[in-house]
Amino acid sequence: MDLSYLRPIYAQPGPWASVYLDASRSDANGEHEVALRWQALADRLAAQGADQPTIDVIGDTLTNYPTQQGRYGLAAFARAGRVALVEPMNAPPAVEEATYAELPHAMPLVAFRGEDIPYVRVVADRAGADLEGMAVATTPRLREVDREVRGREQYPLHKAHSGGESREGDRFTVDEIWKRNAGDVAAATAELAEAVGAEVVVVGGDVRTVPMFVAKLPKRWQERVVRTDAGSRAAGADEEALDDVTIQAIADVADRHTQDAIDRFGTQDGEHVAASGLPDVVSALQRRQVETVLLVNDMSSTDTLFIGLDDPSLIAMEADTLRAVGVEDPLRVRADQALLRAITGTDAALVLVGPDEVPLEHGIGAVMRWADRP
Numbered sequence: 001m002d003l004s005y006l007r008p009i010y011a012q013p014g015p016w017a018s019v020y021l022d023a024s025r026s027d028a029n030g031e032h033e034v035a036l037r038w039q040a041l042a043d044r045l046a047a048q049g050a051d052q053p054t055i056d057v058i059g060d061t062l063t064n065y066p067t068q069q070g071r072y073g074l075a076a077f078a079r080a081g082r083v084a085l086v087e088p089m090n091a092p093p094a095v096e097e098a099t100y101a102e103l104p105h106a107m108p109l110v111a112f113r114g115e116d117i118p119y120v121r122v123v124a125d126r127a128g129a130d131l132e133g134m135a136v137a138t139t140p141r142l143r144e145v146d147r148e149v150r151g152r153e154q155y156p157l158h159k160a161h162s163g164g165e166s167r168e169g170d171r172f173t174v175d176e177i178w179k180r181n182a183g184d185v186a187a188a189t190a191e192l193a194e195a196v197g198a199e200v201v202v203v204g205g206d207v208r209t210v211p212m213f214v215a216k217l218p219k220r221w222q223e224r225v226v227r228t229d230a231g232s233r234a235a236g237a238d239e240e241a242l243d244d245v246t247i248q249a250i251a252d253v254a255d256r257h258t259q260d261a262i263d264r265f266g267t268q269d270g271e272h273v274a275a276s277g278l279p280d281v282v283s284a285l286q287r288r289q290v291e292t293v294l295l296v297n298d299m300s301s302t303d304t305l306f307i308g309l310d311d312p313s314l315i316a317m318e319a320d321t322l323r324a325v326g327v328e329d330p331l332r333v334r335a336d337q338a339l340l341r342a343i344t345g346t347d348a349a350l351v352l353v354g355p356d357e358v359p360l361e362h363g364i365g366a367v368m369r370w371a372d373r374p
Helices: 004-010 030-047 052-063 107-113 168-196 209-215 240-266 278-286 319-323 335-345
Strands: 016-022 073-079 082-089 097-101 119-125 128-134 150-156 200-205 225-227 274-276 290-295 304-307 331-334 349-352 364-368
Touching (some): 004 335, 030 052, 030 097, 073 107, 107 349, 119 168, 119 240, 200 209, 240 290, 240 349, 240 364, 274 278, 290 335, 304 319, 304 335, 335 349
Parallel strands (some): 119 200, 200 225, 290 349
Antiparallel strands (some): 016 073, 016 097, 073 082, 274 364, 290 364
């Protein structure tokens, strides 16, 4: 997964307040319930030494965030009286948390958010199409994702009208207009797919129009199409079935990414090499050699690492390692916090795996960008 969305919280020095709040509102007293939950988290931040302006700005941001339906959560990261990142979560956090530390506590958000798979979704019929493109699609209900690159675009296209008895010439005209509509929709879809970098194109709608439309897409996008009979442009149409297809298509792509990383980790030759175990991965991160980290997310882990604040590659198992390269006061932090900072700051990727998916010493491994030479 690409962690570039975390860069704003690693580009600034700490300390950071990190908050995971259950923002669900059950009934008319929902706002009061959320306020009470937030107050408990605010008290935890204060007990850890957080400054009042930072606590206040997080409170204002969370309690005034646009209300959503159903159960959901919010994650927020702030320092020095300013919120740097706030992220909606389509389910409450497993544990409500409030931490104040030198590095942000981002792993619960990373684990919840999962892989980012950009996609385009098209619902087409004889008259036109609705297009939706997202650069991020990770939540179980798509309508709750608000990181939208382009909102839904409607394309009411050329229409054919014929009165009286149907004639062969009229049928030819209608067929030609359908084809022209399909070509226009295909061009708009290709443009949107290029803009968001789509890895999957979900196409639903009229069963006669969809094949015509898909045939007019450029080959590179045809290869990424997932077709479905679900979806309609009719007013008030239920989108749940189309959502389910889209969610499954995105999950399939994410699974392929994970399997690809596992396969590459398990295949080592003269050009591709992997590291396993915390010491080896940390050493590779120091050299900015890591392409992808495979990690078992163990939130109960008490492992720590040392970091230097000037560079995300200043990460080590022992403080003396950093002192040897000029870091006067290495900081001891949670291992997952240090790893996320190093992965993000060195433009590596992260893949979270289950403990039984791949044999990893100490629950961590890495695929390298290059092999060491003698």
